[in-house]
Amino acid sequence: MSDWLITPYYRNAGDATEAAFNVAHNKTRRLVENSYGIVKERFPCLNLMRLQPEEVGRVIMAAATLHNITTTEDFMIRTQEGAVEEEPLINYVQQHDRNGRLQQLLAFFRR
16 A cells, blocks of 8 residues: 555444544545546547657646646635635645554544
8 A cells, every 4th residue: 555545444434533534535536536527528638648658647737737727716716705715624634654644634523
């Protein structure tokens, strides 16, 4: 298993904290999968590329960057119009080892 990969609790979660973590993990996975679909819909060239792997990586990075620029601009406009921002979870998790991050994530769900 990779050090950076945090997997959900399989089988039955041991307590409410682990169950909340699993729910958040599933929601996040769905968000990521949906984001891939949105980017592929916005840039149809990503569906069937006949390029060398190095070039494919550059095209994907360019598409993701352009997508993020437009998404960030939309977010900035909504924020200026009075939307309330929540503290992002990414700011809460600061350790780099897998077990430390997992413990911090569980502590986040205990709040």
